[in-house]
Amino acid sequence: MKASLLRILALSIKELLAVLKDKKSRIVLVVPPIMQLLVFVYAATFDLNDIPVAIYNKDQGAASRQLIAKVIGSPHFHLVGYVDHDSQITPLIDNKDTLIVLHFGPRFSADLSNGRSAPLQLIIDGRNSNTALLVQGYLRQIVGDFNNTWAESHGQPTPPATLRVRAWFNSNLVSRWFIVPGIVGLLTLIITTIVTSLSVAREREAGTFDQLLVTPLRPVEILIGKSFPGVLIGFFEGSFILFMAVNWFDVPFRGSLGALYIGIALFILSAVGIGLMISSLAVTQQQGMLGAFLFLVPAVILSGFATPIANMPELVQWLTYVNPLRYFLIILRGVFLEGDSYAILMHYYWPMAIIGLVTLGFSGWLFRHRMN
Amino acid sequence: MTPHAATRMRVRAMIRKESLQILRDPSSIAIAFIMPLVLLLLFGFGVSLDARHVRLALVVESADANSASLTGAFQQSDYFVPVSYQNIQQAEQDLANHRVDGIVWLRNDFSARLIHGGDAVMGAYVNGVDANQARITQGYIEGVWQTWLASYARDHGHELKPPVVLEPRIWFNPAVRSRNFLVPGLIAVIMTLTGAMLTSMVVAREWERGTMEALMVTPIRIWELIVGKLLPYFVLGMGGMFMTVAMALWVFKVPLQGSFWALTGASALYMMVALGMGLLISTIARSQFVAGQIALVVTFLPAFILSGFIFQISSMPEPVQVITHIVPARYFVAILQTVFSAGDIWPVLLSNSAALFVMMVLLLGMARRKSRKRLD
Numbered sequence: 095m096k097a098s099l100l101r102i103l104a105l106s107i108k109e110l111l112a113v114l115k116d117k118k119s120r121i122v123l124v125v126p127p128i129m130q131l132l133v134f135v136y137a138a139t140f141d142l143n144d145i146p147v148a149i150y151n152k153d154q155g156a157a158s159r160q161l162i163a164k165v166i167g168s169p170h171f172h173l174v175g176y177v178d179h180d181s182q183i184t185p186l187i188d189n190k191d192t193l194i195v196l197h198f199g200p201r202f203s204a205d206l207s208n209g210r211s212a213p214l215q216l217i218i219d220g221r222n223s224n225t226a227l228l229v230q231g232y233l234r235q236i237v238g239d240f241n242n243t244w245a246e247s248h249g250q251p252t253p254p255a256t257l258r259v260r261a262w263f264n265s266n267l268v269s270r271w272f273i274v275p276g277i278v279g280l281l282t283l284i285i286t287t288i289v290t291s292l293s294v295a296r297e298r299e300a301g302t303f304d305q306l307l308v309t310p311l312r313p314v315e316i317l318i319g320k321s322f323p324g325v326l327i328g329f330f331e332g333s334f335i336l337f338m339a340v341n342w343f344d345v346p347f348r349g350s351l352g353a354l355y356i357g358i359a360l361f362i363l364s365a366v367g368i369g370l371m372i373s374s375l376a377v378t379q380q381q382g383m384l385g386a387f388l389f390l391v392p393a394v395i396l397s398g399f400a401t402p403i404a405n406m407p408e409l410v411q412w413l414t415y416v417n418p419l420r421y422f423l424i425i426l427r428g429v430f431l432e433g434d435s436y437a438i439l440m441h442y443y444w445p446m447a448i449i450g451l452v453t454l455g456f457s458g459w460l461f462r463h464r465m466n
Numbered sequence: 467m468t469p470h471a472a473t474r475m476r477v478r479a480m481i482r483k484e485s486l487q488i489l490r491d492p493s494s495i496a497i498a499f500i501m502p503l504v505l506l507l508l509f510g511f512g513v514s515l516d517a518r519h520v521r522l523a524l525v526v527e528s529a530d531a532n533s534a535s536l537t538g539a540f541q542q543s544d545y546f547v548p549v550s551y552q553n554i555q556q557a558e559q560d561l562a563n564h565r566v567d568g569i570v571w572l573r574n575d576f577s578a579r580l581i582h583g584g585d586a587v588m589g590a591y592v593n594g595v596d597a598n599q600a601r602i603t604q605g606y607i608e609g610v611w612q613t614w615l616a617s618y619a620r621d622h623g624h625e626l627k628p629p630v631v632l633e634p635r636i637w638f639n640p641a642v643r644s645r646n647f648l649v650p651g652l653i654a655v656i657m658t659l660t661g662a663m664l665t666s667m668v669v670a671r672e673w674e675r676g677t678m679e680a681l682m683v684t685p686i687r688i689w690e691l692i693v694g695k696l697l698p699y700f701v702l703g704m705g706g707m708f709m710t711v712a713m714a715l716w717v718f719k720v721p722l723q724g725s726f727w728a729l730t731g732a733s734a735l736y737m738m739v740a741l742g743m744g745l746l747i748s749t750i751a752r753s754q755f756v757a758g759q760i761a762l763v764v765t766f767l768p769a770f771i772l773s774g775f776i777f778q779i780s781s782m783p784e785p786v787q788v789i790t791h792i793v794p795a796r797y798f799v800a801i802l803q804t805v806f807s808a809g810d811i812w813p814v815l816l817s818n819s820a821a822l823f824v825m826m827v828l829l830l831g832m833a834r835r836k837s838r839k840r841l842d
Contacts, residue, residue: 118756126763134771136786140598143781161630187637188811190800193780211627220639221803222647224515224598225778230634231605237630244629253619253626255579255586257611259604261594262561269597288762292755380667383758384493384501387663391505391766396512400776402599405514413508424564431595438563 101311105319112296113289113323123289123327127281131335134277135343138400140269142170142228148192150177155203161214161240165196170232187219194218194229209250263431271346274339275426276399281335282358283365283393283419286328287386290369293320294461295382313458317370321454324366332358339430349429353439357425360446364418367453374460393417398424418446476686480694484668488698497663498702502656502710509652510718515644515776517602522546523557523566527574532618536588539614540570545606561593568592568603580618638723638807649720650802651775653710654795657733658769660706661740662747664699666761669748669837688834696741703737714806724805728815732805735822736798740765742829743794749836769795774803797821 114120147165151158166173174192177183186192197215205212216233220226245252264271297303306316336354340347368389376382396403396410397419403411414420421442428434428442488494524540526533540548549566551557557569571589580586590607594600619626639646672678681691711729714720722729744761751757771777772786773795779787790796797818804814 116753116756118751118753119759122756122759122763126759130763130767133786133789134767137782137790138771138777139781140601140777141781142778146780188808189813190804206629209627211631212629213631213633216632216634218634218636220636220642221807222774222778223636223639223642223644224647224776226636226639227602227605227642228598230632231601234605234608234632237632241629250627250629251624252584253615254584255576255588255615257588257590257608259590259592259607261592261597261600261604264594264597264600267594267597267600272595272597284762288759292758296755379754379758380491380671381493383667383754384497384663386758387659387762387766388501388504390762391659392508394770395509401513401515402517402596404519405516406512410508410512427595428564432562 098312098315102315102318105311105316106322109293109319110323110326112293113327123285124331127285127331127335130281131277131338135270135274138273138277140224140228141267142225142232144172145170145194145225145229145232146174146192147171148175148177148183148186148195149173150183150195150197152200153198153202154200155207157203157206157212157244158198161198161237162196164236164240165233168232168236183217187217190219192219193225194233206244209248270343271431272427273400274343274345275430276423278332278335278339279361279397279419279422279426280394280399282328282332282361283422284390285331286324286362286365287369287372287390289327290321290324290366291372291376291386292379292382293323294370294373294457295376295379298376299378307461313461316461317454317458320370320373321366324369325362328362328365329358332362345430347430348433353434353436354425354429356443357422357429357439357446360443360450361418361422361425363450364446364453367450367457368418370457371453371460374457393419396420415445416449418449421446472685473687473690476684477690477694480686480691481697484695484698488702494664494699494702497660498699498706499709501663502660502706503713505656505659506649506652506710506713507717510645510649510713513648513652515598515602515648516642517599517606518545520546520568520603520606521566522548522607523551523560523569524548525551525554525557525569525571527553527572528577530577532577532580533572535618536572536614537570539610543606543610545603558591561591564593567599568607570607645718646720646807647803648776649714649718650806651773651799653707653714654736654773654798654802655766655769655775656710657703657707657736657798658740658743658765658795661699661703661737662744662761662765664703665695665741665744666747666751666757667744667754668695668699669745670751670754670757673752674754688837691837692745692830692834696738696745699741700737703741704734707733707737720806722806723809725810728810729802729805732798732801732815732819732822735819735826736794736801739794739798739822739826739829742826742833746829746833746836749833768793772796773799775799791821794822794825797825 149162151162165171177186177195183195186195195217197217199213202212214237218226218229261267294303297306339345369386372385372389373382376385396414397417403414403420425439425442428439522540524537526537540546554571557566560566561569569591576586576588588611592600592603616626636642672681715722743765747760748757751760772790772793779790779796782790801815801818804811
């Protein structure tokens with residue numbers, strides 16, 4: 095037993111040195127994740143600010159001016175200019191000088207004062223359809239508020255019922271609260287997979303893996319030793335990003351740290367397992383790197399990080415069940431925003447444990463059975 | 467032999483050597499064709515920002531004609547998968563357990579207040595964790611509500627006339643199909659990956675295997691080496707590019723408004739930029755491990771997050787917007803989204819192509835400077 099532990103310790107130290115002894119690879123493991131964290135958190139937001147808007151006002155009255163003031167006064171919009179002819183609209187939108195044009199007809203104020211409905215035409219650049227939908231939502235809110243005040247102050251009938259919508263867990267719908275926990279998972283996955291995915295392939299290419307196999311180390315011990323750097327680095331960087339999420343980006347943390355760390359441990363286990371499996375299958379480092387890519391890119395995009403899994407076709411949804419990031423993102427967001435209990439999180443713990451055990455077992459088996 | 471003929475001969479020899487290497491190790495061909503194929507199929511079908519199949523709990527505390535017509539409106543909507551509940555506690559618990567995404571709540575005095583007081587309230591809760599989805603879901607709930615309210619008012623003999631009626635006209639993509647802008651963006655992301663992956667390892671591999679020193683003692687000049695290394699991968703990368711465009715058009719049915727030539731020209735330029743990035747990384751890194759990691763870090767994630775592919779650049783904070791200018795994918799995404807949905811709009815095409823051209827010159831120039839014939 096003691097001999098076994100000593101062997102594992104020796105291999106772990108050697109593996110850690112293999113990753114950390116080179117200055118370039120040390121830098122690569124530390125600097126990019128931190129830079130990415132800072133840049134991406136600020137960049138990855140669905141909230142729209144400073145949407146460029148152009149105004150085409152054929153109306154002379156006060157009502158249109160009031161509504162324009164409301165739109166421009168909102169932090170979501172930014173006035174880029176006035177249009178005074180139909181032909182100016184197309185180039186403005188085409189060249190992306192503005193995202194929307196608000197077009198008030200000549201009878202806008204007159205219609206409103208006479209108690210008729212006044213149409214307000216809104217031309218939106220639909221090249222990014224998500225932005226187009228969100229912009230419509232913002233404007234609908236502004237127009238809705240305007241309508242309510244107008245109806246009240248002009249004695250017009252109000253609707254017999256109202257809708258009151260409230261968002262749970264994130265009442266102001268700040269998309270950063272959704273993205274930052276996602277980035278914790280994203281960066282932890284990338285670092286852990288990259289550290290482990292080349293570890294066996296590097297030795298295979300150099301021919302030292304055969305030497306390792308003839309040492310007294312058993313496959314299980316090699317497995318543990320090879321997992322060590324990935325687990326250690328993933329754990330530390332994951333914790334650091336977590337710390338930044340709470341203390342720098344001010345994302346509320348409503349659940350328990352213990353529940354989250356069970357998730358982190360299982361997630362790192364599964365990521366290390368996948369990394370080692372890729373590494374054991376590869377004969378050269380290039381193949382190992384390619385394998386890591388081919389796993390990471392779909393794992394990120396099909397995880398629910400930016401786009402919801404529920405929208406994916408049935409077949410692709412099935413694929414996401416073998417993606418550990420899928421479960422970890424639910425755990426992260428659940429613990430951060432919803433304060434989920436262990437009972438709810440249980441459903442997301444065990445799939446990661448299974449992915450980890452299966453991939454680790456398979457890589458151990460591959461150590462001996464993939465020799466050429 | 468004239469110097470020209472010698473150059474031609476050396477470049478041709480280099481191209482031949484790289485081509486043979488490509489053919490013998492199938493991983494390059496896998497990167498150029500299989501990777502884009504798999505990625506585009508997965509993402510094209512998998513990535514969508516539309517909110518569909520929203521699981522909505524309908525809580526009706528006392529059923530009558532009004533609540534029935536209102537819940538009927540939700541059941542008929544394509545966006546919702548409604549589930550009926552008798553009481554709010556059960557629905558709230560299921561919202562917390564992720565079994566439903568939203569709740570619509572009609573209290574038992576809804577009808578009475580609707581008919582007599584005119585101050586009825588329909589409550590709605592959405593799970594706000596995914597803020598973007600929540601916002602879109604709110605919009606859909608509001609849409610169903612407004613339609614129902616208008617028809618209720620009509621049935622009771624008075625027309626509801628909101629003072630200002632918004633009439634949105636969405637240009638280029640009237641059906642607001644998110645695939646029409648996501649698939650062209652994906653082409654940019656995938657091409658960035660392919661191009662950079664193809665070349666990021668080729669020079670590092672020579673350093674690692676010691677064959678770089680062998681190349682140094684040959685009379686080949688640095689730029690001949692670069693041209694010889696780039697050309698075979700350019701051909702390979704463009705093959706993958708045409709394949710993804712063909713898939714976008716015929717598998718995903720994304721309409722192409724602009725011309726095929728504008729698309730090809732911009733793509734060729736971008737492929738050179740992506741290959742140049744890979745080559746520069748490869749030259750600096752000198753080890754496949756470091757090269758591969760840098761390629762992942764500087765190509766895929768920025769192309770995904772900082773290119774305007776999903777997240778709107780104009781909404782990012784000023785310093786981040788400045789950073790997006792050095793992400794080549796940004797210019798290519800702008801070109802692709804415009805050529806596909808809007809057409810050949812020359813001011814957009816030319817300004818972005820000019821930026822790409824400058825980046826290409828810089829990247830190749832830097833790769834050339836960094837790859838002096840020197841041992842250290």
